[in-house]
Amino acid sequence: MVFRVGCHVSISGSVDLAFDRAKKLNCNTFQIFTKNPRGWSARQLNDNEVYSFRDQLNHKILFPVVSHISYLPNLASQSKEIYEKSINSFLLELERSLTLHIPYFIIHGGSYKGSAKEQGFETYVNSILKGVEITKGKVVILIENSSGSKNSITGVFPDIMRILNEVNDKKVVQVCFDTCHAFSAGYDLQNKKGVINTLEEMESLIGIENVAIIHANDSTGDLGSHRDNHEHIGLGKIGETGFKELVNHPLLSKKPWILETPVNEIRGDSDNIKYLKMLRNKELWD
């Protein structure tokens, strides 16, 4: 079985350039933003980059290709002004993913700050339903688990299960499991026992068939610290033992793994990809 592993790749200049960048980093799957992640605005995609992107996607050498929502949207926001901007950006980015034929679009949980959790859930679920109206399942929306900071609505599996149940169509809305976020939210992933307990809980509440993508990130923050600080694989608090258990666990071994690890003098993306592959047991390879 091919081990699908890649990282987040830049679309600077033209979205289709992401494929060559991903290949150079030894990815066979990758993630992009479809627009500048730091602002609300987006430049228009031009036909040439769209056709080139779709064409390369069709070759299925690098797949799946995943898009991730930009940084600013908060789909559970209780501020009218922020919510308007957030829903517009979410729908725009979904449409761009649809145009590019990208099969998965990852969103964060959002924060209901200034209001009750119930209202946060309602706003969030309604946001997703608006997205589903546009995608009709052609782009699967993936809810990413968060590090469970105050007012976050996707920090624990029961909350994610509740959202999936309320959206009520798991083929069009599924989950992206981020290892750093899970660990900082309080799910122990440092050893075999912790990994087994966490994955069994995920399997029983969400169902492994509803987990489409793994975000592989180690964590600088401690277990339950609610700090979202990514670290190179094996060099953070989850550590090498934890990742060895994760990457070889039968519930996760067939999933695509995408890194969002730092790039600095210690390691770059291709180093972390190599490292994750090194932790994989030989019998899981072709």
Ligand SMILES: [Zn+2]
């Ligand atoms: Zn994310």
Ligand SMILES: [Zn+2]
């Ligand atoms: Zn992530």
